[in-house]
Amino acid sequence: MPDTTTRLHHLEHVMGTVFSFDIRDQPTPAIHRALAHAVRALHTVDAVFSTYRPDSAISRLGRGEIRPADCPPEVHEVLSLCAHATHASDGWFSITPDGSLDPAGLVKGWATETASQLLHEAGARNTCVNGGGDLQLRGQAAPGAPWRIGIAHPLRPGELATVITTEGDLTIATSGTAERGAHILNPHHGTPATALTSITVTGPRLTMTDAYATAAFARGDSSRDWLESLQGYEALALKPDGQTWRTSGFTVHGR
Amino acid sequence: MRRAVLATTGISALIVTLLALKPHQPPALAAVPPRSPLASSSPHTPGSTPSGKPSGTGTYTGDPIDTQYGTVQVAATLTHGRLTAVRVLRAPDQNGRDQQIASYALPRLTQEAIGAQSAHIDAISGASYTSQGYIQSLQSALDQAHA
Numbered sequence: 001m002p003d004t005t006t007r008l009h010h011l012e013h014v015m016g017t018v019f020s021f022d023i024r025d026q027p028t029p030a031i032h033r034a035l036a037h038a039v040r041a042l043h044t045v046d047a048v049f050s051t052y053r054p055d056s057a058i059s060r061l062g063r064g065e066i067r068p069a070d071c072p073p074e075v076h077e078v079l080s081l082c083a084h085a086t087h088a089s090d091g092w093f094s095i096t097p098d099g100s101l102d103p104a105g106l107v108k109g110w111a112t113e114t115a116s117q118l119l120h121e122a123g124a125r126n127t128c129v130n131g132g133g134d135l136q137l138r139g140q141a142a143p144g145a146p147w148r149i150g151i152a153h154p155l156r157p158g159e160l161a162t163v164i165t166t167e168g169d170l171t172i173a174t175s176g177t178a179e180r181g182a183h184i185l186n187p188h189h190g191t192p193a194t195a196l197t198s199i200t201v202t203g204p205r206l207t208m209t210d211a212y213a214t215a216a217f218a219r220g221d222s223s224r225d226w227l228e229s230l231q232g233y234e235a236l237a238l239k240p241d242g243q244t245w246r247t248s249g250f251t252v253h254g255r
Numbered sequence: 256m257r258r259a260v261l262a263t264t265g266i267s268a269l270i271v272t273l274l275a276l277k278p279h280q281p282p283a284l285a286a287v288p289p290r291s292p293l294a295s296s297s298p299h300t301p302g303s304t305p306s307g308k309p310s311g312t313g314t315y316t317g318d319p320i321d322t323q324y325g326t327v328q329v330a331a332t333l334t335h336g337r338l339t340a341v342r343v344l345r346a347p348d349q350n351g352r353d354q355q356i357a358s359y360a361l362p363r364l365t366q367e368a369i370g371a372q373s374a375h376i377d378a379i380s381g382a383s384y385t386s387q388g389y390i391q392s393l394q395s396a397l398d399q400a401h402a
Contacts, residue, residue: 011398018389020398133381141377152381176382198382
């Protein structure tokens with residue numbers, strides 16, 4: 001049982017979604033400061049990367065009003081990470097998913113990972129940071145107790161498709177149509193990806209886990225072989241007809 | 256070494272909310288007030304009094320949610336942040352089809368949520384929700400319990 005008396009919990013509405021911080025360590029002053037720092041950083045990310053803000057650096061860069069050299073350093077970092085994701089996914093991750101510059105398929109995971117890292121550096125060893133449905137987990141839910149993460153069922157609101165249990169650090173990202181409709185495009189054809197209703201990817205760090213989930217959703221069923229080829233990543237896919245598939249690394253138990 | 260385990264419980268699960276307003280439902284149902292974390296805590300589960308217990312203990316009522324099956328509303332009981340019971344407050348009952356689906360899906364949900372280890376959930380991963388969508392999410396219900 002988690003010791004709820006020492007838990008530090010925080011919600012932040014930012015980046016068009018909600019970030020949930022769940023810190024299971026004794027909340028030291030350093031951890032409180034790191035949490036405040038992490039929250040400020042999320043708002044900075046929003047200001048820099050939001051495509052909904054015409055004055056954001058990413059919007060201005062996309063319109064050609066400024067050059068990459070004029071952007072904050074984190075823009076270079078994110079663009080580099082996007083380039084890596086595109087290369088690693090055979091082009092199925094796109095930084096221009098709808099024709100204009102939009103690194104959203106990676107930014108939220110990157111921002112969540114950054115927030116988790118700030119907490120870790122401040123001494124928080126057992127944390128769950130949930131960035132709008134994508135999670136970076138560290139340590140344990142309680143001494144001896146693994147984290148147990150429900151995967152929202154994409155077709156049945158309020159139900160879980162499955163539960164992922166992890167002992168130790170893990171990241172989990174889900175892409176699908178349940179919340180925002182068919183919003184992920186096939187970058188090669190520009191049409192909405194519809195082969196899957198959701199795909200959940202697990203991996204070591206959330207930036208790439210998030211990007212790979214986006215890419216895998218766009219790619220559809222053929223992403224299974226691709227994901228199998230990646231070291232350290234596993235996936236569970238749910239299809240519109242109710243069928244599922246998963247990569248071989250998941251240890252399955254239960255009924 | 257990290258170990259990721261996929262606990263397959265079929266379409267198991269749980270939850271907390273559900274429900275909604277089906278298009279043909281009377282407006283009176285649509286007027287159900289939104290949940291507030293304190294006001295919604297509990298009258299549904301005897302013995303569960305959040306105010307006198309550690310954070311994460313109590314009964315939390317989810318918002319009514321529109322589903323393809325109709326309007327569903329569920330209350331979740333958490334003990335020390337762990338889901339221990341789910342009670343269905345409202346299920347589709349406006350026509351035969353919805354009723355049939357509900358009588359299958361909802362009890363099953365409740366039963367599994369209580370009986371399966373899968374009911375003990377720390378957080379939820381799902382397709383990216385908007386700030387608005389978060390309000391109806393299971394993560395929202397868990398956050399309320401932890402707050």
